[in-house]
Amino acid sequence: MGIVxxxxxxxxxHLAFVTGEFVTCEDGLSNMLKxxxxxGLDITAVHNGLTTEEPRLIFVRFQGIAPALDLxxxxxxALDLQSGPFACxx
Numbered sequence: 001m002g003i004v005x006x007x008x009x010x011x012x013x014h015l016a017f018v019t020g021e022f023v024t025c026e027d028g029l030s031n032m033l034k035x036x037x038x039x040g041l042d043i044t045a046v047h048n049g050l051t052t053e054e055p056r057l058i059f060v061r062f063q064g065i066a067p068a069l070d071l072x073x074x075x076x077x078a079l080d081l082q083s084g085p086f087a088c089x090x
Contacts, residue, residue, distance in 0.1 A: 003057065005082065007075045009068060016068035019044075021061045022078055025088040029058050031081055036062050039074020055088055 007020030018041070024032045029046070036043060041064035048058055062078075064071055081087070 005079065007079075009071065011068065013068045015065065016071055017063070017065050018071040018075060019061075019063040020075065021059055022082070023057050023059055023088075024081070026056045026058055028081060028087070029060070032060055032078055035078040035081060036060065036074065039077055040064055040066055040070065041074050041078075057088070 003023050005022045010017050041062045044063055045061040
């Protein structure tokens with residue numbers, strides 16, 4: 001069993017829609033939310049559906065409507081956190 005980050009884009013270069021879900025550790029949650037919100041994306045859910053995992057994993061669902069490049073930059077800024085200082089330990 002594994003955990004996957006994903007983002008799906010639709011629309012045109014000028015007006016696109018993105019929806020997706022990222023997974024982060026508890027320690028990285030506030031930075032993940034900040035990156036998504038600063039990128040103009042809406043947070044649609046923050047949840048944990050697992051039990052007894054260590055470290056504790058938090059799922060963050062998001063969506064947004066904007067020019068495709070703006071959406072891609074917002075998604076990338078949040079995705080970059082997965083390998084930064086708040087990345088989950090292996």
